[in-house]
Amino acid sequence: xxxxxWQVLFQAFNFGVILLVLNKFLYKPIQKVLDDRxxxxxxxxxxxxxxxxxxxxxxxxxxxxxxxxRKSAAEITATATAEAKKQADSIIKSAHKKAEEExxxxxxxxxxxxxxxxxxxxxxxxxxxxxxxxKLLMESLSxxxxxxxxxxxxxxxx
Numbered sequence: 164x165x166x167x168x169w170q171v172l173f174q175a176f177n178f179g180v181i182l183l184v185l186n187k188f189l190y191k192p193i194q195k196v197l198d199d200r201x202x203x204x205x206x207x208x209x210x211x212x213x214x215x216x217x218x219x220x221x222x223x224x225x226x227x228x229x230x231x232x233r234k235s236a237a238e239i240t241a242t243a244t245a246e247a248k249k250q251a252d253s254i255i256k257s258a259h260k261k262a263e264e265e266x267x268x269x270x271x272x273x274x275x276x277x278x279x280x281x282x283x284x285x286x287x288x289x290x291x292x293x294x295x296x297x298k299l300l301m302e303s304l305s306x307x308x309x310x311x312x313x314x315x316x317x318x319x320x321x
Contacts, residue, residue: 289320 296316297309 292316292320 293313296312
């Protein structure tokens with residue numbers, strides 16, 4: 164078998180031309196599409212990873228905000244409870260003062276009424292004693308003796 168050098172060279176040349184044509188029109192565009200696709204995939208993965216990180220940060224900030232809100236709510240509740248207790252104590256003290264004042268007023272009114280009734284009874288009693296004494300003495304004593312006794316009794320009662 165005889166190897167023809169020109170034929171080998173021609174075959175090598177054809178192979179080189181086909182390789183260049185395929186490289187230029189087929190391999191490079193396909194490689195470019197694959198590279199673009201890889202870039203898009205990498206960009207998508209990076210975006211997904213960034214999104215996950217952002218979501219984690221949002222979750223962390225959400226949890227911290229929720230914890231802060233709970234703490235704030237607890238503080239507000241404690242403050243409101245303390246304020247309500249102060250107001251309740253103040254209202255109770257005020258009610259006690261008013262009740263004491265009302266009781267004092269009622270007692271003073273009762274004492275005044277009692278004193279008035281006592282004076283009325285004493286005045287009535289004086290009149291009754293004088294009338295009774297007059298009646299008894301009129302039957303047994305003279306007018307001048309009765310006047311002396313009345314004056315003596317009145318001076319003692321005053």
